[in-house]
Amino acid sequence: MxxxxxxxxxxxxxxxxxxxxxxxxxGVVANHDxxxxxxxxxxxxxxxxxxxxxxxxxxxxxxxHRPDEGTIAVHGRPVRLNSPSDAIKxxxxxxHQHFMLADNLTVMENVVLGAEGRxxxxxxxxxxxxxxGRRYGMGVDPGLLMEDLGVGDxxxxxxxxxxxxxxxxxxxxxxxxxxxxxxxxxLFDNLRELKREGLTVIFISHxxxxxxxxxxxxxxxxxxxxxxxxxxxxTTARELATLMVGGELPVPELRESTVTDQxxxxxxxxxxxxxxxxxxxxxxxxxxRSGEIVGIAGVEGNGQSELIEAVMGMRPADSGSIALGGTxxxxxxxxxxxxxxxxxxxxxxxxxxxxxxxPLWENRVLGHQGRPPSAKGPWIDRGGARxxxxxxxADYDVRTPGIDVIADALSGGNQQKLIVGREMSGAPKVLVAxxxxxGVDVGAQAAIWDHLRRARAEGLAVLLVSADLDELIGMSDTxxxxxxxxxxxxxxxxxxxxxQLGSAMTGAGGSEPDDTKDEGGA
Numbered sequence: 001m002x003x004x005x006x007x008x009x010x011x012x013x014x015x016x017x018x019x020x021x022x023x024x025x026x027g028v029v030a031n032h033d034x035x036x037x038x039x040x041x042x043x044x045x046x047x048x049x050x051x052x053x054x055x056x057x058x059x060x061x062x063x064x065h066r067p068d069e070g071t072i073a074v075h076g077r078p079v080r081l082n083s084p085s086d087a088i089k090x091x092x093x094x095x096h097q098h099f100m101l102a103d104n105l106t107v108m109e110n111v112v113l114g115a116e117g118r119x120x121x122x123x124x125x126x127x128x129x130x131x132x133g134r135r136y137g138m139g140v141d142p143g144l145l146m147e148d149l150g151v152g153d154x155x156x157x158x159x160x161x162x163x164x165x166x167x168x169x170x171x172x173x174x175x176x177x178x179x180x181x182x183x184x185x186x187l188f189d190n191l192r193e194l195k196r197e198g199l200t201v202i203f204i205s206h207x208x209x210x211x212x213x214x215x216x217x218x219x220x221x222x223x224x225x226x227x228x229x230x231x232x233x234x235t236t237a238r239e240l241a242t243l244m245v246g247g248e249l250p251v252p253e254l255r256e257s258t259v260t261d262q263x264x265x266x267x268x269x270x271x272x273x274x275x276x277x278x279x280x281x282x283x284x285x286x287x288x289r290s291g292e293i294v295g296i297a298g299v300e301g302n303g304q305s306e307l308i309e310a311v312m313g314m315r316p317a318d319s320g321s322i323a324l325g326g327t328x329x330x331x332x333x334x335x336x337x338x339x340x341x342x343x344x345x346x347x348x349x350x351x352x353x354x355x356x357x358x359p360l361w362e363n364r365v366l367g368h369q370g371r372p373p374s375a376k377g378p379w380i381d382r383g384g385a386r387x388x389x390x391x392x393x394a395d396y397d398v399r400t401p402g403i404d405v406i407a408d409a410l411s412g413g414n415q416q417k418l419i420v421g422r423e424m425s426g427a428p429k430v431l432v433a434x435x436x437x438x439g440v441d442v443g444a445q446a447a448i449w450d451h452l453r454r455a456r457a458e459g460l461a462v463l464l465v466s467a468d469l470d471e472l473i474g475m476s477d478t479x480x481x482x483x484x485x486x487x488x489x490x491x492x493x494x495x496x497x498x499x500q501l502g503s504a505m506t507g508a509g510g511s512e513p514d515d516t517k518d519e520g521g522a
Contacts (some may be wrong), residue, residue, distance in 0.1 A: 006218050013076025015040040015169055015200040016061065016092075022071035023056055025409065027401040030056040032224050034070070038169075038217075043191055043201045045211040045232075048221035049245050049443050054204050055411060057221070058171050061202075063087040074169070093167030095158045095175065101146050108142035115501060118164065132163050137193040151300050152183035156190065169200045176210055180299055180502040181469065188214045206442065208237040220244055245443040252449055252474030254456070258291035259477055263326075264461035267309070270320035272306045272485075279318070280306045282485040283521050288430065293462040295476030295493070297469065297506050303485035304348055304465045308434055311463065313337045314352075325429060328432070338367050343423035346436035347410070347465070353419045354502045356408035360400060361389040363407050364422055371426060378391050392421035397447060413440040420448050431455070434465045449475060469498040483507055 014037045021034035031053045038044040048054050059065045061072065063081035070080055074090045081087050084094070101110050112118075112125050119125040125141050133139035137157040146154070155175060162170050172191075176184045179309045191201055191214055205211050205376040211218055212232045220243040228243055265288040272281035281303045288294045298304050310316035311322055313334040322330045329337055338344065344367070346352035354363050365374040365385050373384030382508055389403045408413055420436055436452070437445045452462065452475065466472045472479065473493050481489040481504045489504050 012040050014038060014073070015042075015075060016202070017071075017073040017076075018057075018061070019073075020059060020073045020115065021067050021072070023053075023065055024449055027405065028188070028409070029224055031060070031067075034221070034224075034226050036219050036226060036229070038200060039194055040075070040200050041198050043195055043203055043214055043432040045203045045205060045215035045218045046221060047208065047211055047218060047240060047244060049413070051264065052221045052244075054221055055173070058094065058173060058202070058204060059447060061087070062092060062171060088165050088167065091166060091168040091172070093162030093165060093169070094171040094173065095155070095162060096173055096344050099154050099158055101154060101157060103144055103145070103147040106142065106424050107140050107144050107149070107157055107160075110146055110157055111164050114167050115161075118166075128166065129160060132160055133345040136163065136197060139163060150183075152179060152186060154158055155179070155183075155187065159190070159312075165416070168198070168433065169202065170194065171202045173204045173327070174206070175203070176207060177207065179467070179504055181498050182502050182506065184210065206440070206445075208240045211240070212237060214365040241442050247406070252471045254293070254453065254475060254477065257477065258457050258459075260290040260292075260459070263287050264290050264324070265463065266321075267307075267311070267321040268321045268323070270307070270310060270322065271301075271318040272310050272315060273318040274306070280485050281310060284320075284481060284482075284485075284487055286487065288461040288463055290459040290461055291456055292477045293456055293464050293475055295464045295466070295472040295479045296482055297472050297479060297491075297501050297505055298465075298482035300467065302482050302505075304482050305434070306485075307482070308347070308432055308463070308465060311432055312342070335367075335370070341427075341429035343426075343428035343431040343433075344430070345420055345423050345433040345436045349415055349419055354407045354415060357406055359406055360393070360398075360403045360410075360418060361386045363418060364389040364392065366422070370386075388425065392418060392425065396421035396451075397444065415443055416440050417444055417448070420451070424451055427458075428460065430461045430463070430464045435467060436464070437466070437468065437471060442482075445471075469501050473498065473501065481505055 008354045016038040018034055018036045021031050024029040034057055046054055056065060060067050060263050063086045066082065072081060079090050100268060103415060108126055108129055111129055112121055119128045129142045138160055140153050153520045159170065175187060179187060194201055203215060215232050217229055218232055218240065220227050220240065222244060267284055267286050270281055270284045271279050274280035284307060286294060296304050306315055310317050311509060313332050317330050321328055324340055324342065327342065350356060355366060365380060368374045369380065373388045375381055386403060392398065393403060398417045399414050417440065423431060437448050440448065456462065464472065464476060476493045479493045479496065480487045481491065483505065491501060
C-alpha cells in the first residue's frame with residue numbers, strides 16, 4: 001500500500017492496479033473479481049494453490065489473455081494489453097518459470113534477440129548489458145555461451161532480457177524452483193537491488209518462507225479470487241497456508257523406517273556418454289530396497305536427468321548395468337521397463353508426461369496401454385480407463401470440470417497431480433520420481449507426500465530427484481549428492497541441513513554434509 005512521502009506530497013500512483021478482473025474459459029472461471037494494488041518500488045508476492053488462477057492472472061497482466069471483465073491501470077493510467085508487446089511498451093516484463101534461452105547463443109545474443117532495434121547488436125548493446133549488470137547486481141559476462149552457465153546465472157540472463165527491454169515492472173513466475181539455497185539468497189539480493197533502484201517486482205511462488213523473507217506485501221488468491229492482502233511482518237507461513245488452502249502447512253517427513261533387505265533396483269558402475277563421448281553419468285552405483293526412498297541432490301545439469309533417462313530406457317548406457325529385482329534391464333525398452341513395474345514421474349511433464357491436446361482419460365492410458373484398467377487383452381478399455389481417471393481425479397484432488405477436458409486446460413500443478421496419480425497406480429515395484437511436487441501448492445504437496453509414504457510402507461522403492469532440498473531431506477531414507485555426473489557424497493537425512501547439502505551440491509569447500517562419505521571422488 002502506498003504511503004504519503006515524508007515531503008507531504010501525494011502518494012505516487014500504484015505501479016499496477018487490477019480491479020474486478022474476470023477471465024472465463026470453456027467450462028472454467030479461472031479468475032473472478034480479482035482486486036490487487038501493487039505499490040511502486042516494492043516486491044509484491046502472489047500466492048495460492050494450484051488452479052487458484054495465479055498463472056492466468058499474470059498472463060492477463062502480460063497481455064497473453066484479454067480479461068472478460070475488469071480494468072488494468074499501470075502507473076495510474078488505464079491500459080489495454082492485447083499482446084506481450086503491448087505489455088513491454090507499458091514497461092511490464094515477465095520471466096517465465098521455464099527459461100526461454102538458446103543454449104547455442106551467447107549471453108549477449110540471448111538478451112538482444114528480438115530487441116535488436118534498441119541498441120543494435122554490437123558494442124553499444126554489449127555496453128548496455130554490462131551497465132545493467134553493474135547497476136542491478138546481475139553481472140554475467142556477455143560473451144559466455146549460455147550452455148556453460150549454471151541455473152542461477154541463467155535466471156539473471158532472463159531478468160537482464162526484461163530489463164534490457166525497458167521494463168520497470170517485472171513478473172517472476174516461480175523463480176526459485178530450480179535454485180539451491182545459496183542461489184536463492186543471491187536472487188533475493190538482486191530483487192532488493194531492483195527495488196532500491198525503483199523497480200517493481202511481482203513474485204509468484206509456492207514457497208511461503210521465501211515469500212515472507214523477500215516480499216513487502218503478499219496477496220493470497222483462492223479459487224480464482226483474491227481473499228487477502230497481508231503484511232509479511234504481521235503473518236506466518238502457517239497463517240498464509242490456512243488462507244490459501246484452509247489447512248496447516250504440511251511438512252515433508254518420514255516416520256518409522258520401512259526399509260527391507262530386498263533390493264528392488266540396483267545400478268552398478270553406470271556410465272552414460274553425452275555429446276562428444278564425455279561422461280554425463282560417470283561410474284554411478286547405488287541400490288534401492290523395497291520400502292526405501294533414495295534421494296539424489298544436485299544442481300540441475302549435473303547428470304541426474306541422464307541417470308533417470310538411463311534407468312527408464314530412454315538413453316543408452318555406455319557401460320555398467322541396471323537391474324530390477326535381480327533381472328538385468330539395461331538394454332530394455334522404456335515400455336518393457338514400465339510394464340515390468342517401474343513408474344515414472346518425468347522432469348518435464350509437457351515433453352515426457354502428457355499429451356496436452358488429449359483428454360485426461362486418454363492421458364491415464366499413456367504408458368499403461370498394455371495393462372488393466374487401461375486395456376482388456378489387446379484392446380484399450382475405454383470404460384476402465386475413464387473410471388480409473390475419475391478415481392485419480394478424486395484421490396489426488398485434480399481440479400478439473402471433467403475427465404474429457406484436455407490436459408493443456410489444467411494448471412501445471414493439476415497436470416502434475418494427474419501424472420503422479422497415474423504413475424502410483426497399478427502397484428509399481430519402483431517409482432522414479434523427478435521433482436514430483438515441483439509447481440504444486442502446499443495442499444497438493446501434502447497429498448503427494450502422503451501417497452509416497454503410504455506406498456513406501458507397502459514396499460515401494462523410490463528414486464527421488466528434487467530441487468526442493470527440504471523435500472529431499474524430509475522424504476529420503478538415504479541421500480546422495482551428484483556433481484558432474486558422479487555421486488560424490490552421501491548425507492544423513494536426519495542431521496544434514498539444506499545449507500550443508502547446497503554446499504556439497506556446488507562443490508564448495510568448508511561446510512560438508514553431516515556424515516558425508518566420499519563416494520568415489522577424484
